[in-house]
Amino acid sequence: MMPIAVAGATGHIGSLTVTALEEAGHSVVRISRAHAVDLVTGDRLDDALAGVEAVVDTTNANATDTHEAVAYLGTLTRNLLAAEQRAAVRHHVLLSIVGIDRVDGNAHYAGKREQERLVAEGSVPWTIVPATQFHDFAAMVAGWSEHDGVANIAPLLVQPIAPTDVARILAELVTGETRGRYVDVAGPEPQDLVDMARRTYHARRQDLKLVPSWNGTFGLEMAGNVLLPSEGARIAPTTFDEWLAAGAR
Numbered sequence: 001m002m003p004i005a006v007a008g009a010t011g012h013i014g015s016l017t018v019t020a021l022e023e024a025g026h027s028v029v030r031i032s033r034a035h036a037v038d039l040v041t042g043d044r045l046d047d048a049l050a051g052v053e054a055v056v057d058t059t060n061a062n063a064t065d066t067h068e069a070v071a072y073l074g075t076l077t078r079n080l081l082a083a084e085q086r087a088a089v090r091h092h093v094l095l096s097i098v099g100i101d102r103v104d105g106n107a108h109y110a111g112k113r114e115q116e117r118l119v120a121e122g123s124v125p126w127t128i129v130p131a132t133q134f135h136d137f138a139a140m141v142a143g144w145s146e147h148d149g150v151a152n153i154a155p156l157l158v159q160p161i162a163p164t165d166v167a168r169i170l171a172e173l174v175t176g177e178t179r180g181r182y183v184d185v186a187g188p189e190p191q192d193l194v195d196m197a198r199r200t201y202h203a204r205r206q207d208l209k210l211v212p213s214w215n216g217t218f219g220l221e222m223a224g225n226v227l228l229p230s231e232g233a234r235i236a237p238t239t240f241d242e243w244l245a246a247g248a249r
Ligand SMILES: NC(=O)c1ccc[n+]([C@@H]2O[C@H](COP(=O)([O-])OP(=O)(O)OC[C@H]3O[C@@H](n4cnc5c(N)ncnc54)[C@H](OP(=O)(O)O)[C@@H]3O)[C@@H](O)[C@H]2O)c1
Pocket: 007, 008, 009, 010, 011, 012, 013, 014, 031, 032, 033, 034, 035, 037, 038, 039, 040, 041, 058, 059, 060, 061, 076, 095, 096, 097, 098, 112, 131, 132, 133, 134, 137
């Protein structure tokens, strides 16, 4: 049983990771601004990490501009790693995204690359876990452009993974040995993002007209196989259909 901190503990994956760790009997320190710990300012961070052996970073940034995303995730990661070093943390696990090195123009991906660089060049022993898009990703993306019952969405080819599967894998890895760059982590089946969004809205009994388009947040550089997992990926069990049938949340 280990004392483990989850950074981003109020978030989608962070809260599921807290649950997975607590179910396995570990004591979990929750890090987020809602828990009065701010990773950008560093407020209360040293107190939060006292006695912690491992940290899993599931934080996120809302920035849509590349400079802002790199600055936000970069500052947050620098502060977290420096505090971990002071607290003699033995293992830092970063949740990242499959394919970010294959796409130049996405602001969030630039921020994630900066996080990966800082973790890999830092002195806290680490594991980076690249995951594919989550099962709820399509509906989230459609929500970004929704206006008067209509949303644009790019027909991305993805191999989505269930949020609970991601959380279980993070909980397993953070309690084990450091792995460096871990294999890609993905769900069992490729999907088309427009079809996923349509089926998610249907399962949630919500009406939305979806317009397939490359003119929104995701451009043509994200077409083709760029977001698919590499050979040797770890394939998680929960299918998109099973996730829909379980309530699509
Ligand atoms: N969505 C996908 O399909 C997908 C696929 C692969 C990987 N990922 C990656 O998965 C990660 C987690 O995504 P998610 O959807 O679970 O995120 P989320 O729900 O937006 O949660 C983000 C968490 O970060 C915390 N946070 C943000 N800024 C903070 C700060 N300054 N100090 C302390 N805590 C802060 C938030 O808490 P407070 O607001 O309370 O501070 C929240 O707990 C992201 O890095 C994303 O890139 C996503």
